[in-house]
Amino acid sequence: MNTIHIPTPLRPFTDKKESVEVSGGTVGELLADLTRRYDGLRKHLYTDEGKLRNFVNVYLNDEDIRYLQREQTPVKPGDSLSIVPSVAGGAPTVTTPPEAEKASARAVPDLSQDEIKRYSRHLIMPEVGMDGQRKLKAGSVLCIGAGGLGSPAAMYLAAAGLGRIGIVDFDVVDFSNLQRQLLHGTPDVGRSKLDSARDRLRTLNPHVHVDTYDTSLSSENALELFEPYDVILDGTDNFPTRYLVNDACVLSGKPNAYGSIFRFEGQASVFAARNGPCYRCLYPEPPPPGLVPSCAEGGVLGVLPGIIGVIQATETIKLILGVGEPLIGRFLVYDALRMRFRELKLRKDPECPVCGTNRTVTKLIDYEQFCGLRPASEVQAGAPADDWEITATELKRRLDAGDDLLILDVREPNEYQINRIAGSTLIPLGELPRRYQELDPSREIITQCKVGARSARAAEFLHSVGFTKVKNLRGGIVEWIDQVDPSQPKY
Amino acid sequence: MALRLDGGVAAAIRRHGAETYPDECCGALIGRDGAVVATYALPNTTEEGPRRRFRIRPQDYRDAERQASAAGAELLGFYHSHPDHPARPSQYDLDHAWPFFSYVIVSVRAGAPEAMTSWRLRDDRSAFDQEELTYEHDSHPDAAATVHRQEGIG
Numbered sequence: 001m002n003t004i005h006i007p008t009p010l011r012p013f014t015d016k017k018e019s020v021e022v023s024g025g026t027v028g029e030l031l032a033d034l035t036r037r038y039d040g041l042r043k044h045l046y047t048d049e050g051k052l053r054n055f056v057n058v059y060l061n062d063e064d065i066r067y068l069q070r071e072q073t074p075v076k077p078g079d080s081l082s083i084v085p086s087v088a089g090g091a092p093t094v095t096t097p098p099e100a101e102k103a104s105a106r107a108v109p110d111l112s113q114d115e116i117k118r119y120s121r122h123l124i125m126p127e128v129g130m131d132g133q134r135k136l137k138a139g140s141v142l143c144i145g146a147g148g149l150g151s152p153a154a155m156y157l158a159a160a161g162l163g164r165i166g167i168v169d170f171d172v173v174d175f176s177n178l179q180r181q182l183l184h185g186t187p188d189v190g191r192s193k194l195d196s197a198r199d200r201l202r203t204l205n206p207h208v209h210v211d212t213y214d215t216s217l218s219s220e221n222a223l224e225l226f227e228p229y230d231v232i233l234d235g236t237d238n239f240p241t242r243y244l245v246n247d248a249c250v251l252s253g254k255p256n257a258y259g260s261i262f263r264f265e266g267q268a269s270v271f272a273a274r275n276g277p278c279y280r281c282l283y284p285e286p287p288p289p290g291l292v293p294s295c296a297e298g299g300v301l302g303v304l305p306g307i308i309g310v311i312q313a314t315e316t317i318k319l320i321l322g323v324g325e326p327l328i329g330r331f332l333v334y335d336a337l338r339m340r341f342r343e344l345k346l347r348k349d350p351e352c353p354v355c356g357t358n359r360t361v362t363k364l365i366d367y368e369q370f371c372g373l374r375p376a377s378e379v380q381a382g383a384p385a386d387d388w389e390i391t392a393t394e395l396k397r398r399l400d401a402g403d404d405l406l407i408l409d410v411r412e413p414n415e416y417q418i419n420r421i422a423g424s425t426l427i428p429l430g431e432l433p434r435r436y437q438e439l440d441p442s443r444e445i446i447t448q449c450k451v452g453a454r455s456a457r458a459a460e461f462l463h464s465v466g467f468t469k470v471k472n473l474r475g476g477i478v479e480w481i482d483q484v485d486p487s488q489p490k491y
Numbered sequence: 492m493a494l495r496l497d498g499g500v501a502a503a504i505r506r507h508g509a510e511t512y513p514d515e516c517c518g519a520l521i522g523r524d525g526a527v528v529a530t531y532a533l534p535n536t537t538e539e540g541p542r543r544r545f546r547i548r549p550q551d552y553r554d555a556e557r558q559a560s561a562a563g564a565e566l567l568g569f570y571h572s573h574p575d576h577p578a579r580p581s582q583y584d585l586d587h588a589w590p591f592f593s594y595v596i597v598s599v600r601a602g603a604p605e606a607m608t609s610w611r612l613r614d615d616r617s618a619f620d621q622e623e624l625t626y627e628h629d630s631h632p633d634a635a636a637t638v639h640r641q642e643g644i645g
Contacts, residue, residue, distance in 0.1 A: 007552075007556070007589075008556060008559075009589035009591040009592045010591070040614070043615070044589065044590055055589075057549045059549075064549075084549040084553060085549070085589050086549055086587075087546070087569050087587070087592075088537070089571055089583060089584035089587055090515055090539075090544035090581060091515065091543045091573040091575075091581055135582075274576070
């Protein structure tokens with residue numbers, strides 16, 4: 001017979017006995033005899049796979065059995081065994097967002113037979129396994145946008161078994177989306193992106209719960225929308241929403257799996273993780289409006305969001321599993337033309353207005369105004385249109401009336417090849433500062449681009465160099481085609 | 492279930508959390524019949540970074556048990572701090588939890604101790620249940636603060 005000393009927390013399972021008499025030839029046999037007598041001990045001493053838990057220490061006469069022959073260590077009569085707890089714990093790691101922690105404080109769900117079959121390639125990897133897959137099932141992500149980045153991210157996350165995927169979008173599927181937004185197919189053109197995305201994700205994996213939010217993200221709804229999710233995946237294509245997502249992530253303590261794309265270049269990082277930098281640590285202020293063109297204006301290689309969106313999905317999975325080295329404090333830049341990845345180090349800025357030590361932004365603000373897209377005075381006055389702008393129908397009326405107007409197209413030559421307003425003059429925005437003298441300041445000039453942002457900047461520039469009769473075509477050539485000339489193609 | 496913290500216990504845990512900030516602190520809770528009468532601070536020996544982990548070595552655990560029985564009491568559980576994080580148990584806490592013990596967590600934000608909670612593992616290990624913390628009069632954080640202010644006036 002041998003004695004096993006029982007530590008305090010396990011005594012409720014041994015009728016409060018401090019020591020128990022057991023028999024066997026090895027340490028493993030003694031422990032087996034113990035759990036046979038007191039079955040309640042089993043799950044606290046052993047994992048589901050039947051291995052001793054790593055925080056259970058067993059000493060044979062004051063020697064840790066790890067330094068002997070573990071459970072195979074032979075025992076002699078009179079030897080005594082002690083079970084000694086290692087007590088460990090801690091706050092969630094930087095890789096576990098607070099919301100993931102909240103999710104994990106509740107019981108993680110079990111996997112069905114179907115799910116076990118479906119996820120078998122995950123289950124055989126030690127970094128995922130049953131526990132990790134259950135964490136994924138308990139996990140959730142909110143995708144801001146179901147476009148270029150949101151498509152691959154949501155599709156791979158759904159396939160990987162992420163339990164809950166929310167999507168915020170208000171757009172309908174357009175032909176120009178199909179070159180890269182694989183959530184949507186040709187038959188979906190004209191449908192709401194949310195409907196199309198929901199159908200696609202359900203086909204990929206019916207076990208995934210898909211929430212759809214038919215709204216544009218705003219300062220009013222962001223915190224409420226973020227609340228139920230572990231990770232926020234930023235797939236937006238404009239600065240006001242990008243700053244809004246960042247600030248709302250910081251304020252709600254949720255990590256932001258960030259990505260952005262333009263032409264041949266993509267960027268990715270994880271912002272607003274605990275102790276990590278946020279987007280504002282990198283870019284405290286937005287660029288002047290119109291300076292950085294959007295994908296709608298500048299174009300994007302169709303496969304590029306596939307790479308960047310999948311990086312965002314990868315980071316989301318790592319955050320939820322709590323494995324690997326997350327892209328926190330690192331800014332990944334991908335150049336598809338040269339096929340190169342570069343990595344920049346990011347530091348948390350102590351002066352950051354949102355996440356620094358002396359915070360000036362403590363609630364969500366007006367991000368359109370912050371990005372200079374809507375002057376404060378105009379918001380107050382509520383003026384619908386101002387003297388700087390002209391609508392497509394008004395332009396058509398004046399052209400028909402024979403007014404002498406110079407239409408200045410500030411797009412790129414390859415855009416001009418696709419469609420144009422008859423009689424317009426092309427000077428790309430970037431060339432305007434050295435070519436504006438080609439223009440006659442006495443004539444009335446209407447600046448025009450694709451949707452009106454670059455041309456607003458062009459009009460502003462012309463004013464600054466002394467042109468007085470300049471107006472911007474509101475909504476650009478897209479509005480012109482919609483309102484005046486539907487015979488032309490749109491891109 | 493409720494866990495009662497007797498005089499000075501809550502203050503000692505909070506003080507320990509503030510001292511080790513931004514690292515986690517840890518220690519044993521000693522008492523009997525659901526009332527903690529003393530704390531026993533222990534070294535945090537984690538090798539995974541004390542900012543977000545704590546570990547109590549087996550020898551320190553045995554030491555704590557000996558201290559408890561020497562005092563004619565028993566080991567009721569352990570406390571630790573969550574620097575800049577809510578006083579809620581993490582998955583890591585759950586994965587490493589022992590039954591029976593009370594796990595007291597104090598949140599320490601920017602060096603200042605805040606909320607304190609206590610948790611017990613369910614027998615099936617699926618989750619923690621929160622247990623109520625009660626305070627003997629002068630150990631309640633607010634009461635202690637009041638006492639402190641009055642001393643200041645005096």
